[in-house]
Amino acid sequence: MRLASRMHRLGTETAFAASARARALEATGRDVIHLEIGEPDFDTPANIRAAAERAIADGWTHYGPALGLPVLREAIAVDAARRKGFPVSVDQVVVTPGAKPIMFYAIMALCEEGDEVIYPDPGFPIYESMARFVGATGVPVPIRQEHGFRMDPDDVAAAVSPRTRMIVFNSPANPTGGVMPREDLERIAALAVEHDLAVLADEIYGRIVYEGEHVSIASLPGMAERTIVLDGFSKTYAMTGWRLGYAIVPEGLIDAFNGLVINSVSCTSSFSQIAAAEALTGPQDAVDAMIGEFRVRRDLIVDGLNAIPGISCLRPQGAFYVFPDVSGTGLTGEQLADRVLYDGGVAVLAGTAFGQVGRDHVRISYANSQAKIAAALERIRAVVAPIPA
Ligand code: PLP
Numbered sequence: 001m002r003l004a005s006r007m008h009r010l011g012t013e014t015a016f017a018a019s020a021r022a023r024a025l026e027a028t029g030r031d032v033i034h035l036e037i038g039e040p041d042f043d044t045p046a047n048i049r050a051a052a053e054r055a056i057a058d059g060w061t062h063y064g065p066a067l068g069l070p071v072l073r074e075a076i077a078v079d080a081a082r083r084k085g086f087p088v089s090v091d092q093v094v095v096t097p098g099a100k101p102i103m104f105y106a107i108m109a110l111c112e113e114g115d116e117v118i119y120p121d122p123g124f125p126i127y128e129s130m131a132r133f134v135g136a137t138g139v140p141v142p143i144r145q146e147h148g149f150r151m152d153p154d155d156v157a158a159a160v161s162p163r164t165r166m167i168v169f170n171s172p173a174n175p176t177g178g179v180m181p182r183e184d185l186e187r188i189a190a191l192a193v194e195h196d197l198a199v200l201a202d203e204i205y206g207r208i209v210y211e212g213e214h215v216s217i218a219s220l221p222g223m224a225e226r227t228i229v230l231d232g233f234s235k236t237y238a239m240t241g242w243r244l245g246y247a248i249v250p251e252g253l254i255d256a257f258n259g260l261v262i263n264s265v266s267c268t269s270s271f272s273q274i275a276a277a278e279a280l281t282g283p284q285d286a287v288d289a290m291i292g293e294f295r296v297r298r299d300l301i302v303d304g305l306n307a308i309p310g311i312s313c314l315r316p317q318g319a320f321y322v323f324p325d326v327s328g329t330g331l332t333g334e335q336l337a338d339r340v341l342y343d344g345g346v347a348v349l350a351g352t353a354f355g356q357v358g359r360d361h362v363r364i365s366y367a368n369s370q371a372k373i374a375a376a377l378e379r380i381r382a383v384v385a386p387i388p389a
Pocket of ligand 1: 101202204244245
């Protein structure tokens with residue numbers, strides 16, 4: 001069958017393929033430690049699971065409004081206003097099946113042929129994929145270890161052209177764990193205002209910050225009316241499989257989002273939404289405990305990697321990934337990822353899964369137990385140590 005030409009412009013998230021490769025190896029009987037997966041290893045907290053069970057028993061099994069159930073939209077508006085520091089009306093909230101569709105909707109609604117979309121490299125691969133899919137051009141901005149894995153406002157300024165329509169960024173970031181400081185966000189906000197640009201702010205890891213603060217760019221002057229905030233439940237509440245995300249959009253965009261939701265998925269699962277309302281309004285101690293555990297693991301993996309010759313790893317301030325430079329081993333990230341999988345039984349992702357700037361890096365997720373991380377570090381060391389520098 002002949003595919004529509006736009007399909008040749010669609011990218012993908014190679015993390016899923018890498019995960020499949022690791023599982024195929026496992027199926028042959030090899031023991032594999034999974035550090036390639038971008039999801040918390042914890043169970044969804046018990047109060048949230050119980051709320052979903054009650055919701056099913058109570059009949060929350062039908063279609064709901066496209067933009068989300070009022071009870072959840074209200075809870076999101078209250079929570080987001082408090083945590084993100086700007087007034088959020090319930091009429092600005094869109095609930096989606098996972099946060100990923102928000103990338104699709106925002107870029108589809110605002111960008112067209114000839115427009116340019118500035119995105120981070122390395123970064124979540126779907127930003128560029130969606131920009132290309134709609135006929136726009138992705139303009140990468142390099143995210144460098146030397147700059148603490150922050151998006152440098154000077155690089156953003158250099159990337160802006162008369163065709164720029166949108167700036168996409170992600171803080172805390174996947175795959176680097178970098179967190180944007182307020183000063184840098186202020187400079188990016190100033191560029192967005194000066195050039196009348198839309199901003200897609202991916203704040204899905206906004207609660208997972210170890211040092212410093214998470215600042216929402218939408219809280220800066222002039223930004224709420226031009227920013228689409230992407231957030232969700234997958235990472236904060238260990239709910240990846242529930243498919244629950246949300247956007248906060250300027251009021252003028254809500255009809256466009258409503259139309260896109262109706263045309264694509266109709267609505268998000270009703271009982272999942274009831275559980276999500278419990279996630280936001282119920283006790284937060286399970287979230288605090290997860291973040292505390294992630295911090296311990298971060299230190300374990302950063303110290304362990306830096307003790308391996310040829311690997312240099314920054315201590316990230318957020319999310320649950322590290323993005324070490326492995327060039328000192330004489331291998332590219334891709335070569336190292338292959339070696340540690342096939343010779344060591346540790347699955348990680350090549351940095352190039354997130355863009356060309358990641359060539360000398362691998363992404364390692366520390367969403368796994370301390371014991372598994374310690375064992376993985378031993379295996380990586382055993383594979384890397386004999387490689388002549
Ligand atoms: N944004 C970033 C940066 C992510 O890493 C992910 C998931 O890996 C998402 C968005 C999508 O999250 P969801 O599972 O809610 O669709």
